[in-house]
Amino acid sequence: MQPYAHTLNATRPIEPMTQVSLPDPSTETAAARDRRLLEQVAGGDERALSLLYDRYSAALYGVAYRIAGERADAEEIVLECFAQAWREAARFRSEKGSVIAWLTVICRSRSIDLIRARGRRSKLAVSAVAADPDGVPGMGRGGPRPDSAVTQDERARHVAAALATLSEPQREAIQLAYFEGLSQSEIADRLAEPLGTIKTRVRLAMQKLRDALRPHFFEATP
Amino acid sequence: MSAMIPDAIRDLAAGYALGALTPDETRAFEAAMKAAPELAAEVAEYREVNALLAHAGATAPSPAVKARLADRIRREKVVPLRAGRSWLLPVVAVAAAASALWAVTLNQRLRTATDHLNSRDAKLAAVEAQLARKELTLNTLLTAESDLAVVQLTATGSQSPGIQFFWNRRSNMGVLHAFRLPPTPEGKVYQLWLLRDGTPYPSATFTSEADGHALVQAFALPGGGGDRGAGGRVDDADDADPAGGEGVGLGARHSALGARRSALGDSTQGRRVSVCLF
Numbered sequence: 001m002q003p004y005a006h007t008l009n010a011t012r013p014i015e016p017m018t019q020v021s022l023p024d025p026s027t028e029t030a031a032a033r034d035r036r037l038l039e040q041v042a043g044g045d046e047r048a049l050s051l052l053y054d055r056y057s058a059a060l061y062g063v064a065y066r067i068a069g070e071r072a073d074a075e076e077i078v079l080e081c082f083a084q085a086w087r088e089a090a091r092f093r094s095e096k097g098s099v100i101a102w103l104t105v106i107c108r109s110r111s112i113d114l115i116r117a118r119g120r121r122s123k124l125a126v127s128a129v130a131a132d133p134d135g136v137p138g139m140g141r142g143g144p145r146p147d148s149a150v151t152q153d154e155r156a157r158h159v160a161a162a163l164a165t166l167s168e169p170q171r172e173a174i175q176l177a178y179f180e181g182l183s184q185s186e187i188a189d190r191l192a193e194p195l196g197t198i199k200t201r202v203r204l205a206m207q208k209l210r211d212a213l214r215p216h217f218f219e220a221t222p
Numbered sequence: 223m224s225a226m227i228p229d230a231i232r233d234l235a236a237g238y239a240l241g242a243l244t245p246d247e248t249r250a251f252e253a254a255m256k257a258a259p260e261l262a263a264e265v266a267e268y269r270e271v272n273a274l275l276a277h278a279g280a281t282a283p284s285p286a287v288k289a290r291l292a293d294r295i296r297r298e299k300v301v302p303l304r305a306g307r308s309w310l311l312p313v314v315a316v317a318a319a320a321s322a323l324w325a326v327t328l329n330q331r332l333r334t335a336t337d338h339l340n341s342r343d344a345k346l347a348a349v350e351a352q353l354a355r356k357e358l359t360l361n362t363l364l365t366a367e368s369d370l371a372v373v374q375l376t377a378t379g380s381q382s383p384g385i386q387f388f389w390n391r392r393s394n395m396g397v398l399h400a401f402r403l404p405p406t407p408e409g410k411v412y413q414l415w416l417l418r419d420g421t422p423y424p425s426a427t428f429t430s431e432a433d434g435h436a437l438v439q440a441f442a443l444p445g446g447g448g449d450r451g452a453g454g455r456v457d458d459a460d461d462a463d464p465a466g467g468e469g470v471g472l473g474a475r476h477s478a479l480g481a482r483r484s485a486l487g488d489s490t491q492g493r494r495v496s497v498c499l500f
Contacts, residue, residue, distance in 0.1 A: 046295065053288055061287075062279035075287045079294065086295050096262070101269040104276045112241060159278035177242040178275060184242045199233060206236035209271045217270040 031218050034099035035092075042089035053082055056100050060107040066179045067111035077114065081107045098218035112181030155216060162212035170205035177202060227258050235261060239268030359397050359439040366390035375497075383434075387497060394445060398438040398497065403430040412436065415496040418444045422496075 040048035060081055065074035084106055092102055176182045184202055188195040234251045237243045255261040369392040375385035388397040406429055414425040423444045430436040
């Protein structure tokens with residue numbers, strides 16, 4: 001310790017430097033961090049895009065895979081999703097939600113566009129619903145996780161708990177809308193139920209999920 | 223404000239966030255959302271739900287996807303859009319300013335070019351007019367043939383002004399060449415006066431060259447009267463004594479001009495060249 005103390009004593013006084021404001025990792029929220037990264041992406045920062053990819057590619061791939069039903073398609077969707085984020089990062093508006101919510105909208109839109117374009121539905125999701133009506137594929141049971149991050153598991157548990165509050169018809173309706181990209185009319189046709197019933201079911205299910213998951217939102221909504 | 227939103231519209235919010243509405247429903251909801259921010263806030267909440275649902279089923283894609291993404295954004299050289307406070311905005315602003323400056327510069331250049339062309343046009347018109355006058359002068363001299371009278375009006379003294387008066391009696395046009403004319407004062411000109419049958423007629427104005435020469439190209443002569451000869455005089459128009467002073471009499475065959483000078487008065491400024499036709 002003595003040599004170090006000697007060194008410190010011999011060091012000239014620290015000269016004042018230009019003060020730079022850097023986010024404090026310990027206090028910066030996930031949403032704020034994502035916004036900062038996306039802002040850097042908008043500035044052409046490939047490393048920021050890489051970090052966002054590491055953070056959210058698994059979630060997006062899970063959604064894409066369950067909607068598209070093909071790994072190759074899902075990978076292509078994820079690729080296109082981040083490429084679009086790279087091009088259009090400046091269009092992101094935080095008042096409309098979190099970065100991952102924005103990416104999820106892009107991912108789902110591309111996935112649904114794909115399956116509608118090829119005129120088929122995800123065989124994987126349909127068969128899974130038929131085989132295990134009590135389970136909801138992709139909602140907490142989507143196979144291997146990209147990493148063992150605690151936050152990832154925590155989110156999965158929160159989602160699973162929220163899903164548990166839904167009735168089976170509600171979960172089924174959400175499943176068909178979320179992972180198969182069916183409109184409420186199509187769900188009504190698929191399930192042979194009145195359209196009004198399906199609308200109510202979807203609305204109530206989403207309200208339940210919202211109320212249960214609000215404390216865990218990425219972005220505090222206004 | 224919420225009370226203003228029909229339940230039928232509000233009930234579409236969840237379906238909208240899921241993308242589960244029909245196209246007509248989507249249009250109706252988006253129209254309502256523009257007028258009701260709380261609907262947008264509700265949709266934002268449902269989209270957070272969607273994001274969490276996505277996390278619940280997360281599965282890692284192949285590592286090759288990330289490599290392809292990196293290659294993709296470099297190969298395509300995608301230039302991302304910048305946010306409002308980004309570097310692109312100043313670039314766009316500079317580009318816009320440069321465009322505006324360029325437009326202004328272009329406009330100035332166009333205006334300058336137009337002015338230049340107009341100036342050229344004016345000069346060309348002046349040259350054309352000058353050529354026309356010279357042609358008329360030449361015709362006055364050449365077409366007269368035997369009707370051309372050349373009158374030399376000279377004063378006594380070798381340094382006194384002199385006048386050559388070319389008179390086309392056929393067309394009654396004249397050309398006057400004066401020499402050894404005193405320089406005109408600044409801002410003043412010579413004026414040619416024609417006297418015929420005792421009546422003065424104002425004619426062309428002109429200035430002399432530095433060497434004292436002046437050419438008054440073809441000009442019309444007053445009609446009637448005799449056509450036997452001509453006399454002339456050069457003097458100051460503002461001379462207090464028109465009959466005398468510094469006026470220089472040009473005697474040809476007659477000296478009648480002096481008697482007629484008083485009829486000219488002092489109406490002209492500068493110097494006066496008078497030619498008397500008789």
